[in-house]
Amino acid sequence: MIPETVRIPFDQLHAELARILRQKGFSPERAGASARLFAETTRDGVYSHGVNRFPRFLEYLDKGYVVPEATPVQTGSLGALEQWDGQRGPGNLNAWFCTERAVALARQHGMGGVALRNTNHWMRGGTYGWQAADAGCIGICFTNTIPNLPPWGGKDARLGNNPLVVAIPREGGHVVLDTAMSLYSYGKMEGHAQAGTQLPYEGGFDTAGNLTRDPNEILKAGRPLPIGYWKGSGLSLALDLMAAVLSQGLGTAAIGGLGTEYQVSQVFICLDVSSPAHFGERQSIVDAALDFMHGAAPASPGESVYYPGEKTLRTRHENQTRGIPVELKLWQDLQQL
Template sequence: MREKTIQVSEKEMQNQLEKLLLKYRFTEDNAKLIAKTHTESTLFGVNSHGVNRIPLFIEYLEKGIININAKAKKIETFGSIERWDGNFGSGVINAVTCTNRAVELAKKNGMGLVALRNTNHWMRGGSYGHQAADAGCISILFTNTQPNMPPWGGKDSRIGNNPFVVSIPRKKGHIVLDMAISQFSFGKINDYKLKGEKLPFFGGWDDNDELSKDPEQISLKERGLPIGFWKGSALSIILDMLATLLSAGNSTYRISKNKIETGISQVYLCIYPEIFNDKALQEKLLNEIIDYTHNVEPIYAEDRTYYPGERSQIKKAENLKNGISVNSNIWDKIIMLSQ
């Protein structure tokens, strides 16, 4: 069954989400911030971590998984490295707070790292890559998750798809890599399920332990396929170890003991490239790399190559011009929840 969609403007989405969050007693500032983050993610074409996540976010609020009034607090300081506790507050608010702090530390010391524990899903990690890049910083950000992939050679899920973000500021458009360590994030798998479409590549295992492109089958037991097979499996484990050790927080193993994903651990590392005093050279080198990768004959005539984040920028421009395509059932649910 094909997905039914409607077109929603950026302003309409921002206002509707803000209205909903105010109903659930967020402060005006926090309601605006969360609504803006979800709206921008959807503008960039990442509905799976933007507007599509709102009903689940509200469900978590109603279950008390997310503490509406909580604020992330600094626990320990080690020079340009800090540990923070998210106190189970909004993952978006905590992520914005910790990105800002990592940027402050980087501008003071050249490099800054904030390790955060006891937080919730940050939604689209690329939001904070863009935030750091807008502030003139390179960023390396990652989070652990609930177990949703088998370690390579295993049958049951024991590792997370641990989203990984790298951003580099650039005048002509920031470079932003935002990827899960699974071939498809489970939000993206749900997008395909909503559209009634198969995945374009294998995305996980079905009940018969066979690799599948069927989002319904993969979602049953959440057994995603690691990128690069055994290499992605190893990368997931390493990112979980780093997030856990640096934050002194929960590992994927400990997160698995909760029925719902919460209390996750994250790392926000920022570098301030202006300390090198060669900004013009940096821009020249970036453009050389981009031009070199753009200037390649495509396998198929209708295709072309992109740098990380380029297609998202194109999608944002299209959505600003034409309106954002949203699943009508999800939008109807948001309207209903707002009343």
């Protein structure tokens, strides 16, 4: 059954989440910043990593996995690359800070990178792609996770689904790719399971080893399908190794030993393409590629071709205008906190 929803104005949702975070030990400024990121993620239609994930975030606060007032501390500097320790602070605030640092380094060096260890789940990874693109930078960000993806040819989870974000700035709408290494993220599968709907395409294996569209069977088996089969499996490992080596933090195997996903490692890379003198053709190059892609004949009548981030802009406009859909029961529970 699809849960009943209500539409909440952005400012009201932001204020309610900020109120709860202040009760959990956040300063007013940090509560407002973290709540804004949760609210913006929900407004943009990524409900699984916005307000729907907020109760789990509160649980992690209560268990001490997330330290409300902890802020990143720099541990190393190699010119255009910096290393930071997140001190188990709120993942979205740590990631926002590190993207700002990567932008600042890119302004100075043309490109900049920040490797972050000992941090927490960054919620929607695409947030930091939009942030970089708004600053006129190409952004490349990735994180490792707890083991939740079997390597190709294996049955048990030994890799993370390690999201990767790539953003290219563009007037009229940035191109922002935000993808996990599994065909469907766990949040997406949980959403379909809750709604009682099948996945659009086969997204993993059931306990008998058969490909299936049933999210409940995939979650039960713990065998989501890597993107590109063996290619996604290999890319997951490469992202994990880069994040751990660059930050000198934990890899997926070590995170798995903690029993819960925290103390993860992340990387934020920005390339400054804002200079007209060096990148004056940026807009025309991107527009030409998107126009060419949009010209593809639809696979089915009534379908359209979209670039990564295009649907997000439409959802953002709709939810900003009409209010953000939130499950009624969840909204009532939040108001009681």
